[in-house]
Amino acid sequence: MEGIDGRALILACSAIGAGLAMIAGIGPGIGQGYAAGKATEAVARQPEAQSDITRTLLLGDAVAETTGIYGLVVAMILLFANPLITRYLSLLGQ
Amino acid sequence: MEGLDFSNKYVLPVHIGGEEFYITQSIISTWIVMLVLIILALVVRFYISRFKAIPKGFQNVIELIVEVVNSFTISTMGERNKRFASFYGSVFLFILFSNLWGLLGMRPPTSDLSTTFAMALMTFLMVQYYGIKTGGIKNYLKGFLDPLPFLLPLNVIGELANPVSLSFRLFGNIVGGVIIMGLIYAALPGLLQIGIPAVLHVYFDVFSGVLQAFIFVMLSMIFVSGAIQE
Secondary structure: OOOOOOHHHHHHHHHHHHHHHHHHHHHHHHHHHHHHHHHHHHHHHHHHHHHHHHHHHHHHHHHHHHHHHHHHHHHHHHHHHHHHHHHHHHHHOO | OOHHOOOOEEEEEEEEEEEEEEEHHHHHHHHHHHHHHHHHHHHHHHHHHHHHOOOOOOHHHHHHHHHHHHHHHHHHOHHHHHHHHHHHHHHHHHHHHHHHHHHHHOOOHHHHHHHHHHHHHHHHHHHHHHHHHHHHHHHHHHHHOOOOOOHHHHEEEEEEEHHHHHHHHHHHHHHHHHHHHHHHHHOHHHHHHOOHHHHHHHHHHHHHHHHHHHHHHHHHHHHHHHHHHH
């Protein structure tokens, strides 16, 4: 590791970490797809209830999306407001 | 890295009592959105005396908006709570205009966590207020011990997680769109920037923006009407 600045290493690892955090996107993808599939079945069975089904679907999708959004927030903190660099600098200062 | 800076840029420093605050891009966007909405409201107020029994043109649009908001509030919160329609109508219009602001190439106010968290905090306080008001403080506190007393920490965390997830959902969706659009603008050379991003703007700004405004208002309505006990 000679010749690598500690800050550069932190930045590189943060970029990898941000990419890994976005793996959280798989969960909502599967969940929303499953919900949409079920909603399609429900509309096919009962077309007159379409507006109710659509509303329930959107609500369920919004809740299912939460974990994915948390992943996105972690990734954005690592990329744009990285707390580890200041931590590293303050550790060096001691 | 010039085109890849997605932070909320400072525009003007303001000094209040020795502390230095900054007016950011999103604050200026918020003011413009507020101005547009206020002017719209004043125009409607001005024309309201000229409204006729048979609507035409402009009046049709306004009546449509009011009617949709009213019927949506009644179907989500029940007939008894239809007085919330005016509040949620305003919140919906504000979030909608904010989300669509990205189309004009400016930073949407909702891409700032302060904006979305303030609105989510409003919902949170309304939930607590109506929970205490309609159920009494005793029932309200007892609600945290349901269904079993040792679940108290979980209930408290669950209650506190509501505004966080509500604000991060709107914030994350909008700021995700801003970042992806910024990356695409940075990646496309020169003339290709005309046309191709427009398709993505339709998805990230129009579709996602309208949907998230709708979802924010709907979740907020469900939380508040859940707190109002029959």
